[in-house]
Amino acid sequence: MLNESKKRLVAIQKKTVAVLFFLLLLSLIYKSPKVSLGIAIGGCLSILNIGVLGRIIDILFSQEKPSKAVIVRQYVIKLIVLFGTIYLLVTYHLVNIIAFIVGFSAFLFVLLLEGLFPTREPPTGP
Numbered sequence: 001m002l003n004e005s006k007k008r009l010v011a012i013q014k015k016t017v018a019v020l021f022f023l024l025l026l027s028l029i030y031k032s033p034k035v036s037l038g039i040a041i042g043g044c045l046s047i048l049n050i051g052v053l054g055r056i057i058d059i060l061f062s063q064e065k066p067s068k069a070v071i072v073r074q075y076v077i078k079l080i081v082l083f084g085t086i087y088l089l090v091t092y093h094l095v096n097i098i099a100f101i102v103g104f105s106a107f108l109f110v111l112l113l114e115g116l117f118p119t120r121e122p123p124t125g126p
Contacts, residue, residue: 006054009050009054011119012107012110012114013047013051015113015114016043016046016047016106016107016110017043017047019106019109019110020039020040020103020106023043023102023103023106024036024040032096034095034099035096036099037095037096037099038095038096038097038098038099038100038102038103039099039100039102039103039106040103041089041095041103042095042099042100042102042105043103043104043106043107045082045085045103045104046103046104046105046106047107049082050107052074052078056074056075059071086100
């Protein structure tokens with residue numbers, strides 16, 4: 001069951017990369033590096049955030065008695081890095097904020113579409 005969930009998450013991440021690529025192509029219309037960079041960094045942070053969260057959950061369920069301190073520490077570090085990165089990007093105006101939000105939300109958009117229209121897996125077996 002957990003292996004199937006990992007495969008599904010990887011498939012959703014691949015679809016997110018495709019959506020981000022499409023959004024990056026659209027951002028080239030504006031010819032603004034801040035817009036393109038905002039979409040790219042927002043999307044990458046979103047995918048990395050979900051990936052790290054998946055690893056933390058794997059640790060949680062792979063051990064019989066997981067150490068709460070280790071899991072909480074990893075989660076807090078993840079949040080500090082994520083919010084610190086967002087803070088630096090917004091404070092120093094390195095990216096377009098709207099483009100960053102669009103890029104960061106690409107994963108949620110793909111997740112919504114996957115929930116509404118799930119992809120069918122090909123049948124396995126003879």
